[in-house]
Amino acid sequence: MMTDTNTRLNSLGFPKSPAETRVVVAMSGGVDSSVVAAMLKDEGYDVVGVTLQLYDHGAALAKKGACCAGIDIHDARRVAEDMGFAHYVLDYENIFREAVIEEFADSYLAGATPVPCIRCNERVKFKDLLATARDLDADCMATGHYIQRFAGTHGAELHRAADPARDQSYFLFSTTREQLDFLRFPLGHLKTKDETRALARRYGLMVADKPDSQDICFVPDGNYAGVIEKLRPGAAEPGEIVHADGRVLGAHHGVIHYTIGQRRGLGIGGLDEPLYVVRLDVEARQVIVGPKEMLATRIVPVREINWLGDAPLTSRAEWPLAVKVRSTRPPREAILRPVSETEAEVELLSPEEGVSPGQACVFYASEGSRVFGGGWIWSPR
Incomplete structure (x- = not known):
């Protein structure tokens, strides 16, 4: 259909009516992405919801804090049914394991402190899912992330969310210019999370009061070391806790149980000075501790x-x-x-x-x- 070049831009930045604009919404089952989908559907857009199954559906059912657990897939499907738009669940379990979980385990074992949510955005949501959105002939893909996208003189720009407490820019830094051209973040301008929940209630969404997920989706109880031990049996080899001056202060049950800057739970009480983990020597299986200034x-x-x-x-x-x-x-x-x-x-x-x-x-x-x-x-x- 021919489009008049003088047509005003719609709210997603396209010179055509919302009904002629197809937008794929990445739906996690939480309140944020559900509000995005409902809002765009209410504005008249051709909305297609897509939810990713990122790990075993059956094992996930009891993990309420996980962003992509079975209950969340159900919630996303229910929102789509209530609002009357198409919804698909895609099995990305193998992709997620290879692109995110395996690297998470390897990085942790190497003494690093990985941030798998960034890799998930970079390698799964904004790569494979974005490609799927293009395959569905979408004009753009929208997410519930709290970040802003502005049209600049040199192309699309990434900006922090209006609400500093909700800003997710740290987790989206690897978004490329090409991806930014295709992405939209309809919630980035909101001042508080209360505004989002108020919109959810306005649209009658059953997830309006659903708690936010707090943990990494495949580590719903926050026990990183426990996940690593399951992924890499034998990873928790014992070793020494060593002061930076060379003194052996105690023993540990695996370097994977420690992070840089940690003070509590070192198991070396009774010392005159407070000590912190300043380095992890994976090869020597040593946790090196020292005074705060060494950090x-x-x-x-x-x-x-x-x-x-x-x-x-x-x-x-x-x-x-x-x-x-x-x-x-x-x-x-x-x-x-x-x-x-x-x-x-x-x-x-x-x-x-x-x-x-x-x-x-x-x-x-x-x-x-x-x-x-x-x-x-x-x-x-």
């Missing part, structure tokens, strides 16, 4: 960078930015020094504690809400 990091090497700036990353020797080295911390002033198009050294103007390999380092504008991408911390010193 302070100023230089952070970053690789696998996804750069969302207007000019090429290597076009400047230095970029003054703000960065996040953990999802729960606010952005801190830093200088980004490119080494190549995908590697850089980040100098934190104020040292951060507990910077760990496997975490993301996400880049932000020093002022304003723009996200400039980020990379993976691989060997802080």
Whole structure:
């Protein structure tokens, strides 16, 4: 059908009516994505809901805190039925295991602190699912993430959510420009989660008061080490807890039970000074502990960078930015020094504690809400 070039853009940015605009909504079964689907259907869009089954459906039924467990698939299907749009459940179990779970296990065993939710967005939701959306002849794909997408002079830009408490930009830094062109985030402008739940009640959604999922979907009880032991039998080999000065202070039941910056649960009480995990030596099966000041990091090497700036990353020797080295911390002033198009050294103007390999380092504008991408911390010193 021919479209008048003077037609006003609809709310998703297309010069045609909502009825002529097909949007695939990634539905987890939670309140956020359910509201997105209901809102777009209410506005008259041609909505297709898609839910991913990411791991064993039967085993997932009792795991209420998991974002893609069996109960959530049921909830997503029910929302689609109530609102009257098509809904599909796709079996991505093998893809998810290979692209996310296996790397999570390997990274943890190597002494890193991985963030599997980022890899899931990067390798499953915004890659395979996005390709599926294109196969369904969708104009775009919408999600319930709290982040904003704005049309800039050089193309689509990624921006933090209006509600700092809900902002998910740390977990979406690897979204590429090509993906950003196709993605939409209808909730990013909302000021509070209460607004989302109010919309859910307005649309009569049965998930309006459903609790948010808190844990990694395949680690619903937060017991990372337990999952690793199931994935890699024999991974929890015992070893020594060693002070940074060389003193052996005790024994442990596996390096996988410890993370950089940990203080509690070390099992080495009775010492005069508070000690923290400052390094994990996987090969020697040693947990190295030391005083808090040893956790302070100023230089952070970053690789696998996804750069969302207007000019090429290597076009400047230095970029003054703000960065996040953990999802729960606010952005801190830093200088980004490119080494190549995908590697850089980040100098934190104020040292951060507990910077760990496997975490993301996400880049932000020093002022304003723009996200400039980020990379993976691989060997802080």
